[in-house]
Amino acid sequence: MPERYELEVANENERLDKFIAEKISTLSRTRIKELVKDNHILVNGVNEKVSYKVQQDDHIVVDVPALKPLSIDPENIPLDIVYEDEDVIVVNKPQGMVVHPSAGHPDHTLVNALLFHTKDLAASPEGFRPGIVHRIDKDTSGLLMIAKNAQARECLEEQLAHKTNKRLYLAIVHGNFGENSGLVDAPIGRDHFNRKKMAVTETGKNAVTHFTVLEQFQNYSLIQCQLETGRTHQIRVHLAYIGHPVAGDPLYGPHHTLKGHGQFLHAAVLGFNHPKTNQWLEFKVDPPKIFTQKLTELRETK
Structure with a gap:
């Protein structure tokens, strides 16, 4: 009411x-x-x-106003749960899974799977993303933190806003680097020519990505990215902006790229303070098999 x-x-x-x-x-x-x-x-x-x-x-x-009633069907979809207690869940999302329902993806999402797993998810004003405090793209794999109650949701969102949590990504990108690390500080907003894309634009919101070069191959590199902000498609947009698009990226990368199921981008490390105990929690998961297999192939042709 x-x-x-x-x-x-x-x-x-x-x-x-x-x-x-x-x-x-x-x-x-x-x-x-x-x-x-x-x-x-x-x-x-x-x-x-x-x-x-x-x-x-x-x-x-x-x-x-009354929260919109939740009308999302629970679905018995297997989840790779890395950690869970009465306040939070940390899940390793597979490549190819959408985080929450939308017009183009009404079901088979992470939210549908979470609702089958537990009834304890923090309500969302929109109704279609209970528990979700941050997202990763459909074809990006890796770690997400889920809030099971309102207190946890607020605490985790504040950590994201104040940049006190830790998010590290692994990416296979086009080209080689002359430096071992770098910083991309460029505002991101909706692309003026394609509404499905984001772009570096003067009218965009502040966006900062740090990167470290881990390994270099013939025409490709493995890098680690650390997010300081969390804009839509941030890593993909920033790396394309500096001339090193994520391999396999159908939206921001070249047509000739590594074959896979979308961009080779993986949320490998997630750290945050527990919303109730304030204890620092940090988790790490390996990239999916298709990612590691591609690294093996690149090393063999090095």
């Missing part, structure tokens, strides 16, 4: 989201941010930013 709260400010002078979170314990600051974005929170009849400092005698109205 939708709910309405009316709050009066006595003498506080703090951020709007913090003030509301302290007054309404059922709302996380992440949820408050979403409500502000959708004009469901008004200060004296005005839609203010979450960073707005509340003033004495401010009148705040918070309208909380």
Whole structure:
């Protein structure tokens, strides 16, 4: 059911989201941010930013719409669970699996599999991505962290926002490097000519990718990438931008490339502070067989 709260400010002078979170314990600051974005929170009849400092005698109205009912069918799809407790799940997503349902992928997703595995997944405002706090592309394999409750979701999302978690990727890319490491700092936004693609653009959002060269072959290299931000297709866009597109990438790479099932990109390492204990957890998984086989072939032709 939708709910309405009316709050009066006595003498506080703090951020709007913090003030509301302290007054309404059922709302996380992440949820408050979403409500502000959708004009469901008004200060004296005005839609203010979450960073707005509340003033004495401010009148705040918070309208909380009912969450959309979850209508995704659980599916008995095997999961490679690396870690699980009452708050989080760490899963090794296979290449070829979409993370959550969308218009083009209504089922057979990671979310469908998670719903069969457990009923304890943090609700999402949209309804179609319970538990999901970050994503990797369909044809990218590797580690994802899943939130099982609202507290875990908020904590994990804050770690992503404040860049305190760890995400390392392995990628086979086109070409060789003259340097051992590098940094790509270039904003990413929607491609002006192809809405299915992202691109480096002046109007895009800040995006930073660090890379280290691990091994070089004939016309290809194995590199490790560390994300500082998490934009859509970030690694794929950044590497194509510097002239080293991910091998096998059908969207950003050349037509002549390594044969596989999409880009050779793997989320190999994931680290974060546990949302309840604050203990640092770090996990590592090997790339899928097709990735390691391709590395063997490249080494043989080195």
